Amino acid sequence: MAAAATAGSSVTELLPTQNLRPASACISDLDGRFELRGLGPGEYLIVARQEYQLAESFVTIESNEAPDRVDLVFAAPGALRIHVLDTRTLPLSGVGVYLARCDGADISGISGTSDHNGMIEIDGLSPGEYVVKPTAAGVLDGVINSPHRVIVAAGRNAEFEIVLPALVELHLLVLVDGVPLATESVSLRHGTSASQKGRTDETGAANFKGVIPGAVRLTYEKAGKKWEASLDIPNDPLQSLNADLQPMD
Incomplete structure (x- = not known):
């Protein structure tokens, strides 16, 4: 044939x-x-x-x-234009996406990563319906958006936004029984996201960048004993809080 x-x-x-x-x-x-x-x-x-x-x-x-x-005639290819930004409408770089076709056709290997303007551009796509799966490293991985469904038309650009939580720079004064915890390692975690490691200075201060607002847990462990403090981080770019660690049962 x-x-x-x-x-x-x-x-x-x-x-x-x-x-x-x-x-x-x-x-x-x-x-x-x-x-x-x-x-x-x-x-x-x-x-x-x-x-x-x-x-x-x-x-x-x-x-x-x-x-x-x-x-066999290929339809004119379409393209995806994805804008990744946070809830303050600031662009986010380094966020990736993977594509899958809703009809099950094998298109393994199609992916993209947002640039410094928060843009992802994927060209040369066969027309059809796609599932766009966002991924991100670090703390955002645990709160990444659900997959998006988008239709790519022949010869057209399909555009949409992925909105992720805005991140906070957090300055903590870490206390144990009201006394600053000096030069010790502590961990900060938001829900199921990856934990962030930090270390207090001689005054008990510890700084964390890229913190997801909301409920977080600060933990400290030494000699088989554990302490923790629960904090509620407001959605403001810079936060300074006290964290009074309590013994864990």
Whole structure:
């Protein structure tokens, strides 16, 4: 069976519709042509892939003959424009996204990371509906937004925002029984997010950057004993609070 797809090196697979397991595969030539031989009778799904694009066509092979030609046409690619910002509308860099198609087509490897302007741009996407899964390192990983569903149209840009909590710079005076805890290691955790390690100075002061506002827990451990303090961090850029550690049961 002869067929044509786009020019270049698109990978083409032939899958029987009964089990959708590849029956044959090849790479198109520079004219976009490919040929598949030795196929038995039945209905097949032909899938052409080029980078993030897909083109599909069903074909039926009778017992005595196959179609002379099947054309696979890639639709004009679309693109995603994602703006990542915090609740103060400031851009966030270093936040990643992974894409998956809602129809289950394999597009593994499509991802992006926000730049210093909080922008993620992913081009060359085959039209269709996608699930966009945000990921972030550090403290934001535990509070990352749920996946987003977005439709990419042929030749168009799909745009949306990912909004994450604004982070706080926290200055703590760490106390045990009212006495400053000098030159000791302490840990700060917000919910299920990663803990942040810090160390008090000789006055008992400890500074943490990139803290998620809300309920946090400060802990201190030494010689098999543990202390903790629960704090409520307001959503302001800079906070100075006292943390009075209490023995843990």
